[in-house]
Amino acid sequence: MTTITVNGKPHTVQASPDTPLLYVLRNEVLLNGPKYGCGLAQCGACMVLVGGQAMPSCVLPISAVSGPVVTVEGLGTPDKPHPLQKAFIEEQAAQCGYCTSGMLISAAALLQGKKQVSDAEIRAGLERNLCRCGSHMRVIAAVKKAAGGLA
Amino acid sequence: MKRRDFLLKGTSGLVIAFSVPLQAFGQAVPQPRIDPRFVNAGAWLEIAPNGAVTFYTGKVELGTGVDTALAQMVAEELDVELGRIAMVMGDTERCPDQIGTFGSITVALAGPQVRQAAAEARLALLELAAAKLGAQGLKTENGAVIAPDGRRIAYGELVDGKRLQRPLSNNAKLKDPADFKVIGKSAPRMSLPSKVYGTHNYIHNLRLPGMLHGRVIRPPVHGASPVIVDDSALKKLPGNPRVVRKGNFLAVVADREERAIHAAQALKVDWGAAPVWPPQQDLAQLLKAGPTADRALDTAGEVEKALAQATKTHSAQYFVPYQLHGSIGPSCALADVKADRATLWSPTQTSFNTRDSVAAILNMPPSQVRLIWLEGSGCYGQNGADDVTADAALLSQLIGQPVRVQWMRHDENRSEPKGVPMAMEVKGGLDAAGNIVAWDYQVWSVNHGGRPGFAQGGNLLAGDEQGMSKRFAQVGADINAKPSYALPNKRAVLREVHSTPLRTSSLRGLGSPANTFANESFIDELAYLASVDPLEYRIRHLKDERAIAVLREVAKLSSWQAKTAPAKSGVGKGVAFVHYHNSAAYVAVALQVRVDAEGRTRVQKVWVAHDCGLIVNPDGVKQQIEGNVIQTLSRALIEEVRYNRRGIDSLDWASYPIMRFSEVPDDIVISLINRPNMRAVGVGECTASPMMAAVANAIYDATGTRLRDVPFTPERLKARRAA
Numbered sequence: 001m002t003t004i005t006v007n008g009k010p011h012t013v014q015a016s017p018d019t020p021l022l023y024v025l026r027n028e029v030l031l032n033g034p035k036y037g038c039g040l041a042q043c044g045a046c047m048v049l050v051g052g053q054a055m056p057s058c059v060l061p062i063s064a065v066s067g068p069v070v071t072v073e074g075l076g077t078p079d080k081p082h083p084l085q086k087a088f089i090e091e092q093a094a095q096c097g098y099c100t101s102g103m104l105i106s107a108a109a110l111l112q113g114k115k116q117v118s119d120a121e122i123r124a125g126l127e128r129n130l131c132r133c134g135s136h137m138r139v140i141a142a143v144k145k146a147a148g149g150l151a
Numbered sequence: 152m153k154r155r156d157f158l159l160k161g162t163s164g165l166v167i168a169f170s171v172p173l174q175a176f177g178q179a180v181p182q183p184r185i186d187p188r189f190v191n192a193g194a195w196l197e198i199a200p201n202g203a204v205t206f207y208t209g210k211v212e213l214g215t216g217v218d219t220a221l222a223q224m225v226a227e228e229l230d231v232e233l234g235r236i237a238m239v240m241g242d243t244e245r246c247p248d249q250i251g252t253f254g255s256i257t258v259a260l261a262g263p264q265v266r267q268a269a270a271e272a273r274l275a276l277l278e279l280a281a282a283k284l285g286a287q288g289l290k291t292e293n294g295a296v297i298a299p300d301g302r303r304i305a306y307g308e309l310v311d312g313k314r315l316q317r318p319l320s321n322n323a324k325l326k327d328p329a330d331f332k333v334i335g336k337s338a339p340r341m342s343l344p345s346k347v348y349g350t351h352n353y354i355h356n357l358r359l360p361g362m363l364h365g366r367v368i369r370p371p372v373h374g375a376s377p378v379i380v381d382d383s384a385l386k387k388l389p390g391n392p393r394v395v396r397k398g399n400f401l402a403v404v405a406d407r408e409e410r411a412i413h414a415a416q417a418l419k420v421d422w423g424a425a426p427v428w429p430p431q432q433d434l435a436q437l438l439k440a441g442p443t444a445d446r447a448l449d450t451a452g453e454v455e456k457a458l459a460q461a462t463k464t465h466s467a468q469y470f471v472p473y474q475l476h477g478s479i480g481p482s483c484a485l486a487d488v489k490a491d492r493a494t495l496w497s498p499t500q501t502s503f504n505t506r507d508s509v510a511a512i513l514n515m516p517p518s519q520v521r522l523i524w525l526e527g528s529g530c531y532g533q534n535g536a537d538d539v540t541a542d543a544a545l546l547s548q549l550i551g552q553p554v555r556v557q558w559m560r561h562d563e564n565r566s567e568p569k570g571v572p573m574a575m576e577v578k579g580g581l582d583a584a585g586n587i588v589a590w591d592y593q594v595w596s597v598n599h600g601g602r603p604g605f606a607q608g609g610n611l612l613a614g615d616e617q618g619m620s621k622r623f624a625q626v627g628a629d630i631n632a633k634p635s636y637a638l639p640n641k642r643a644v645l646r647e648v649h650s651t652p653l654r655t656s657s658l659r660g661l662g663s664p665a666n667t668f669a670n671e672s673f674i675d676e677l678a679y680l681a682s683v684d685p686l687e688y689r690i691r692h693l694k695d696e697r698a699i700a701v702l703r704e705v706a707k708l709s710s711w712q713a714k715t716a717p718a719k720s721g722v723g724k725g726v727a728f729v730h731y732h733n734s735a736a737y738v739a740v741a742l743q744v745r746v747d748a749e750g751r752t753r754v755q756k757v758w759v760a761h762d763c764g765l766i767v768n769p770d771g772v773k774q775q776i777e778g779n780v781i782q783t784l785s786r787a788l789i790e791e792v793r794y795n796r797r798g799i800d801s802l803d804w805a806s807y808p809i810m811r812f813s814e815v816p817d818d819i820v821i822s823l824i825n826r827p828n829m830r831a832v833g834v835g836e837c838t839a840s841p842m843m844a845a846v847a848n849a850i851y852d853a854t855g856t857r858l859r860d861v862p863f864t865p866e867r868l869k870a871r872r873a874a
Binding site: 015016019020023026027031032033035036037038039040042043045071072073076077078081085088089092094095096097098099100101104119122123124126127129130131132133134135136137138140 | 214348412527809
């Protein structure tokens with residue numbers, strides 16, 4: 001049995017230690033924010049923060065989880081939204097929304113410790129995240145807004 | 152359970168029923184079956200005693216924003232706050248059959264009916280209030296009826312204690328666009344917050360008590376049978392994963408998701424004989440070489456004579472390959488099939504047709520099968536949504552337990568029906584003044600209709616694997632084959648190919664992106680031949696004022712500078728235009744590209760002028776435009792399904808890349824032309840159509856090289872340059 005801390009709470013989970021974190025989060029901790037997109041760390045839909053770093057949970061076995069895990073549900077709620085979530089809503093930066101959780105996590109990691117961020121930095125910071133609906137322009141605008149950046 | 156009993160059981164309220172029009176773009180569409188339990192079945196509108204409005208529709212939300220657009224229409228005609236409206240979508244037990252959600256027809260066709268229903272409800276409420284208040288000159292505002300003397304009754308109060316059912320009288324007058332308060336506003340999307348907070352109810356999130364996880368195992372080439380199935384490795388895995396099989400349908404089930412995945416990987420299968428696919432590079436020739444069913448789409452004058460007499464002639468061949476829908480979330484469905492009752496949970500676009508086809512596979516009457524729609528990942532046409540629904544259903548029936556089937560990435564890439572490959576040939580003739588006098592168009596394509604329909608189980612993979620029969624609607628290849636230009640002598644012929652190696656179905660725009668690629672590249676080529684600026688040349692040959700308007704608007708937006716020869720400076724601008732379906736939205740696109748010495752094209756800026764008649768939600772329209780732009784730029788520059796003689800190679804994002812953040816344009820500038828007194832037409836697909844030609848035209852300006860095969864890869868550009 002493995003214990004992981006998710007969104008500030010410890011969870012002791014039944015899954016075998018080699019199980020990717022994604023399935024444990026969704027099926028045992030019952031957090032559906034991170035999504036299955038490819039299982040190959042190619043699309044970013046499964047991104048979560050582990051010890052503050054954005055990581056693809058689909059290829060991370062729970063035995064290798066070395067820090068507290070934060071999912072999009074832990075970033076913020078309607079009562080206390082994360083600045084990124086507020087900005088995504090203001091910019092209407094989602095269509096089907098399947099990639100949105102992963103985008104928010106990558107963006108949260110990108111903005112850590114930054115007061116402003118350039119378009120180029122945002123594009124580089126989100127390069128691991130695919131979006132098929134084509135919401136890219138609004139995502140960039142939302143991340144910029146959340147950072148309060150002018151670059 | 153009878154629907155009407157369910158609806159009225161224990162509730163009072165006002166229920167509106169009405170019928171749905173059965174025309175789409177001048178063509179008859181299959182009649183939706185009208186359940187006898189319904190009275191004039193259509194979308195149902197229900198007002199509860201507490202004032203909450205529930206709207207039942209067969210249409211579903213695919214990430215396009217129609218849930219919000221339809222709700223806005225209800226809010227407008229009913230004079231009720233948007234926040235009071237809840238939508239129930241795509242449930243075969245609670246919602247009417249509205250054919251399905253595709254073809255960019257929801258706002259266009261379901262919209263007016265929704266408005267009519269809401270207006271009818273408002274009329275009924277006014278009549279109720281007049282009786283109750285004994286007053287006249289009543290008006291409605293914010294969910295209440297108001298009398299001239301200021302007395303106010305909330306809708307909920309008016310309907311309380313009564314059961315009313317009212318067929319559409321067609322007496323209810325729709326609001327004048329000048330009075331719109333909600334339609335035309337950029338209402339924020341209803342489901343966006345839950346998507347941002349990670350709480351949105353996707354199909355992928357559903358868990359049923361006692362359910363098992365399933366994974367389906369399919370051969371590299373469709374049609375091969377599993378001759379030897381070796382499950383010895385499964386026996387060593389924890390949790391007793393086991394093989395389930397019927398006909399050629401082969402799956403594993405396990406108690407935990409990761410165990411099902413391991414079991415699928417551990418299963419060793421020897422697949423029997425399968426068709427050997429022809430080499431990928433031969434596809435265009437193959438389409439043209441085979442027997443075809445030919446259909447004349449458009450004729451005027453005498454095209455062959457006009458070509459023979461033309462001062463200048465030109466011809467060109469174009470090709471668009473197989474492409475993927477590429478849903479970020481591979482398809483997922485759940486099913487709980489019992490002896491006399493089956494419940495399916497599905498992200499399908501076609502609740503009723505999918506339910507009927509799955510019922511055929513289950514050998515159950517459709518009345519015993521309920522399909523509940525839940526939102527999936529964006530599909531952009533028919534992806535794996537219907538097949539995975541059949542997979543879950545059959546698997547559940549075979550194991551006697553509820554089951555969840557999640558396609559893996561390779562399942563989605565391999566098994567999703569692909570976008571149709573199309574080959575086009577155009578011949579044109581100019582007179583001495585450079586005007587087009589002849590336009591001879593041919594397109595080779597297989598049918599774009601792969602959707603479940605006609606209650607045929609074989610339209611779905613699991614049914615096909617039982618040897619069930621298929622029947623498809625013949626649609627899609629002809630869209631926009633006919634150019635919009637006023638041409639005295641013309642001919643357009645569809646040469647319908649019987650089949651292609653890979654399974655296909657509708658991808659965003661169907662035949663329109665490829666036909667528009669050919670037509671809008673060709674007119675560009677003719678413009679240069681005539682030494683006329685390509686944008687001006689198009690206007691010269693158009694009579695349609697709305698078409699001319701979007702072209703002039705995009706010229707203005709993009710600071711278009713007339714040219715009669717390509718700049719060949721490495722930077723270029725291109726333009727393209729479509730009148731979608733020759734009857735719906737008008738879109739003109741201009742874009743600027745930079746092409747480097749290695750042949751890599753970067754789209755720097757995109758300008759779009761867009762006329763879709765009445766705009767219900769401007770920001771919603773912009774989102775659809777941006778989405779179409781980026782997705783189709785990716786199709787134009789990068790995408791092509793790769794396959795070898797024995798299977799598909801494009802099984803993940805490395806082998807089928809799509810545009811990433813570093814590649815999307817710097818800016819997309821949109822000008823929306825609103826015509827509130829015209830009917831609203833769809834916006835879900837139209838902007839995809841001109842994108843490929845706009846890119847090819849821009850690359851030509853930048854390099855002097857004309858690319859006619861999608862995608863416009865650096866390798867192709869370098870090869871053409873060298874040739």
